[in-house]
Amino acid sequence: MSPRGGKGPIHPATPPLSEPSAWHDISLTVNDEQVSAQVESRLLLTDFLRHRLRLTGTHVGCEQGSCGACSVLLDGVVVRSCLTLAVQANGRDLRTVEGLAGPDDPLTTLQQAFHEQHGMQCGFCTPGFLMSLAGLAEDGGTPSSDEIDEHLTGNFCRCTGYVNIRKAARQAFGLPDPEEPSDG
Amino acid sequence: MKPAPFDYVAARSVEHAVELLAGDTEAKVIAGGQSLMPILNMRLGRPELVIDIGRLDVLNHVRISESGALLVGAAATQTQLLAHPGINRGWPLLATAVSNIGHPQIRNRGTICGSLAHNDPAAELPATAIALDATMHIQSSRGLRTIPAEQMFVGPFMTALAPDDLLIEAEFPLPPAGAGWSFREFATRPGDFATVGVAVQLIRRDGVVADTRIVLFGVGGSATRVHSAEEVLMGSSPSRVENQVRAQLEAELNPADDVHASAGLRQDLAEKLTIEAIAEAWERCA
Numbered sequence: 001m002s003p004r005g006g007k008g009p010i011h012p013a014t015p016p017l018s019e020p021s022a023w024h025d026i027s028l029t030v031n032d033e034q035v036s037a038q039v040e041s042r043l044l045l046t047d048f049l050r051h052r053l054r055l056t057g058t059h060v061g062c063e064q065g066s067c068g069a070c071s072v073l074l075d076g077v078v079v080r081s082c083l084t085l086a087v088q089a090n091g092r093d094l095r096t097v098e099g100l101a102g103p104d105d106p107l108t109t110l111q112q113a114f115h116e117q118h119g120m121q122c123g124f125c126t127p128g129f130l131m132s133l134a135g136l137a138e139d140g141g142t143p144s145s146d147e148i149d150e151h152l153t154g155n156f157c158r159c160t161g162y163v164n165i166r167k168a169a170r171q172a173f174g175l176p177d178p179e180e181p182s183d184g
Numbered sequence: 185m186k187p188a189p190f191d192y193v194a195a196r197s198v199e200h201a202v203e204l205l206a207g208d209t210e211a212k213v214i215a216g217g218q219s220l221m222p223i224l225n226m227r228l229g230r231p232e233l234v235i236d237i238g239r240l241d242v243l244n245h246v247r248i249s250e251s252g253a254l255l256v257g258a259a260a261t262q263t264q265l266l267a268h269p270g271i272n273r274g275w276p277l278l279a280t281a282v283s284n285i286g287h288p289q290i291r292n293r294g295t296i297c298g299s300l301a302h303n304d305p306a307a308e309l310p311a312t313a314i315a316l317d318a319t320m321h322i323q324s325s326r327g328l329r330t331i332p333a334e335q336m337f338v339g340p341f342m343t344a345l346a347p348d349d350l351l352i353e354a355e356f357p358l359p360p361a362g363a364g365w366s367f368r369e370f371a372t373r374p375g376d377f378a379t380v381g382v383a384v385q386l387i388r389r390d391g392v393v394a395d396t397r398i399v400l401f402g403v404g405g406s407a408t409r410v411h412s413a414e415e416v417l418m419g420s421s422p423s424r425v426e427n428q429v430r431a432q433l434e435a436e437l438n439p440a441d442d443v444h445a446s447a448g449l450r451q452d453l454a455e456k457l458t459i460e461a462i463a464e465a466w467e468r469c470a
Contacts (some may be wrong), residue, residue, distance in 0.1 A: 010195065022191045041192035041234065042224070063185065064222040068289060077263075077292045083221035084293065085214075087192050132289060153375050154287030 005029045009034040014054040030055070031099030035144030039086040046070045048086035051094060057097035061157065064092035068155035069124060072096050078135025078151075090173040100110040100134060110134060110172045125157035142150055142173055187224035194236045197453040198323055198352060201237050206325040209233045213350060215243075215259050218286070218294035219302040238295075247270075254278070254356040258298070262291035274358055276456045277365035277383060280310040284367070287375045300336065301351045303343050303406060306377040308369065310337045311399040311407035313354065315365075315383035320344075340405040348399060360395075363387050364469035366461035369402075370453050372444075378402050379445045380453040384461040386417075388469035393417045398462070403439040403454050410436050413458070422462045429462065430455050 061067035195201035212231040243259035313333035369381030380402040439450035
């Protein structure tokens with residue numbers, strides 16, 4: 001059932017068709033696995049991932065694009081999965097937080113930095129932060145400190161100071177710790 | 185919440201999209217969905233049909249025309265516009281306004297034309313389109329028509345688009361040589377909708393203002409061009425008529441109280457940001 005370490009194409013069960021006219025066949029790549037499914041027009045990409053593929057690492061926060069907990073990479077670009085319909089992902093390449101490192105793989109540089117710096121508060125927003133920064137990494141090169149912060153602001157989720165998250169993000173991109181005074 | 189049921193069709197062409205729009209059903213167009221999806225999720229809107237134009241290659245462009253204007257197709261995202269190599273040199277006001285929209289995660293899906301067609305009273309793009317004298321290219325089953333940005337935005341979430349109209353392209357003319365510009369907004373946190381903002385384009389000739397457009401947002405139901413303040417500036421230098429400009433803003437603007445800000449705060453912000461923006465645009469004139 002899970003596109004994480006699964007074998008072959010995945011065809012999640014289709015719930016009963018209550019409104020047959022509004023259903024669509026989609027096929028897409030999720031974390032490098034082929035997925036085919038029938039989805040209702042109104043199904044959000046978030047709910048497709050969580051309820052149909054059981055990929056519950058993508059979190060549902062506000063469902064209006066504010067919090068960023070649902071961030072995923074669509075064709076390598078970070079987007080809000082709560083503001084995207086599942087049917088709009090047809091034919092696309094999708095990566096979720098489960099696609100960063102498999103259960104038996106070493107953590108990615110980004111995940112390792114969050115681990116070492118304790119880059120979390122309650123943790124609900126963490127998958128979104130990871131995917132936003134993974135999207136920034138996809139752009140290539142070393143981002144500036146401001147670019148990192150701009151991406152982080154897209155995931156603010158109302159806890160507190162984000163100090164360790166900023167530290168983790170900078171470590172992941174090889175930039176100096178924002179809280180340490182620099183020499184000179 | 186989850187959206188109420190609707191049907192979804194990925195348009196095969198612009199003609200297909202406008203044919204669907206001309207049908208009987210209550211339809212809404214989706215491209216990036218960054219304005220429509222929250223409305224559907226909160227069930228503030230319940231269209232019967234959602235027509236997706238986001239995959240139409242023919243609408244997916246940011247390019248400079250032979251006449252030097254910037255053409256932005258309805259499927260082009262805000263990120264695509266910011267990545268265009270000519271944008272910062274030719275249209276710095278537009279680039280700055282767009283970089284103030286939401287967050288990178290939103291701009292990666294959100295489109296220029298989608299924001300224009302949605303016309304949120306707090307949105308950056310309608311005011312910017314008026315300040316830059318942009319043109320809207322609109323397709324329907326009745327044909328193609330063109331209207332200036334100034335006639336596009338008629339009220340909160342209301343535009344000159346008829347129910348069967350599709351905004352297919354926004355055209356931003358190259359600003360006159362040497363034109364100064366400024367874009368300023370106040371938002372509670374970066375990336376939030378602005379409480380109040382202003383877009384200014386200004387042309388200086390022989391030491392005085394020869395032409396200007398001053399357009400505010402967040403002070404009324406839709407982007408508001410303040411003609412009387414522009415007239416006060418004409419033929420003068422901004423520092424000499426600052427009080428008159430302020431008086432015109434006080435006379436013309438009538439912001440309302442809402443949960444985000446009091447009318448008084450909006451008025452104060454409008455005056456402060458506009459005075460600053462005019463001075464900055466004046467300084468930027470070549």
